[in-house]
Amino acid sequence: MIGRVRSQVTEVNKVLVDWMEHRTGIVTATEHFLYEPVPKRGVWLYTLGSATLFLISLQFLTGILLLFYYVPTTDHAWNSVYYIMNEAYFGTLIRGIHYWSANFLLAVIGLHMAQVFFSGGYKAPRELNWVVGVVLLLLVIGLAFTGYLLRWDQDGFWASVVGMKIGSYSPLVGGYVINFLLGGDVVGPATLSRFFALHVWLLPAAIAPFIGIHLYLLRRHGVFGSEFEYTERLSKLHEQQRLEEYARYELEDEDDEGYEDGNGYRNRDGNGYRE
């Protein structure tokens, strides 16, 4: 009885999956996006990019949830954060995840960059993916900076003041930068509105397409250092070295023919003299 039900379920599943695959190609797409051959050695290092993506997704999800209670005005910002932390169900959890995953995000991005840098994963044909990654890093830093003020507590407020003053020292554009960020003449309601708009709409909207490009380029060229790529590159390298060696001998042979000794041995300089 149970066996029959099970086989029927499997049958229905198969039909559904086939139906979806036929119309959307989702199964092959999923396989294409999820599975990637990587070398056995150091396999955990290849999860750093996925960890970054996971943490950014957490930021998006918890950020959307926090917007249900957060109020971006100077008289209510801190109070609404207080409400989230003390009254709303699981508010501590949601905001805690937003806060801690933001912190870990920067750390994991650092590790991810280090891994790509030290493994040489930025080399041709993946240079543009490195560039896109740097843009993503800058956007994340912008998000971290603008998010800090939104708490509207002493910590975030003064850290933002120091950050803006650092910006004011930029050559040529310093004054414009600070006017743009402040929106007035002191850190006040206008500043909070601007930081809110940047943090909640502008920067996330900017970061999303870059994440898409980053992933597309990754899948186009594959993860650097897959077993396949290593063996192929090594064999290509060896082949090239072999050909160069041959070409050199052939040139030398044309220059001075018949200087080989009886054993078919030539010394390395190829000048025909014995060492």
Place this chain on the structure above:
Amino acid sequence: MTELQKDPITRSDFLGFGLIGTIMGAAIGIPSAAFIFSPIIKTNVLKQSDISPGWQEVGPVSEVPKDEPKFFEIEFPIDQTYGDREVQKQFPEAQKSDRGFVVKNAVWLSWKTDHDDSGHPGKVNRPSFLDDKSEGFSQSEIEEIQKNLNILSNSCAHLGCPVRWVIIEGEGEFLCPCHGGIYDINGTYVAGPPPRDMYSYVKSEVRENGKLYVKHEYDTKEGIPGISTQEPYVV
């Protein structure tokens, strides 16, 4: 390249696309950019401050001791959020937004102190009549107080961290916790990264009740990044 183009673009096509693209790009880009950047374009920050222009109470000057500065907090009311001022102008009978926001500033008050050649503090110019009375000053006494009082913002001239008064080896100094900027009791720059002396309030008055009142204006100087007569105060 050429073999990649199935449908080659002629010169006039290219120019046409370029022209239409420019027009459309400008139509979309210029308004949105100007919208976002309007504080850079039109806000004249010093002539149109959001801070209430009135006098704010700091505290009684007689509480400032002889050899060290005293800390006070001021709250400047700010009627920002764009539009408040304009709405009030156009509809004076409309109810004013009661969303109160204040900018809190911290002030160090100290008496002007002479320093000898090696930088050690010497004579303190504290008016002697302050030992006997703390209010009801005459006009000449008020003038003497105003002449000898340092009214310093606690915001470091470097990056705006709050400076504090510390005593090291028997001598006090203002020390910034962030990067170690040091000022003496008059707020004069001594050491560290700050490009200038501490900010002082330029509009101040002592009243007969013995209290000091200030306005939200500082001694700005040309050529200091972010802080000049054209640029806003981040203090």
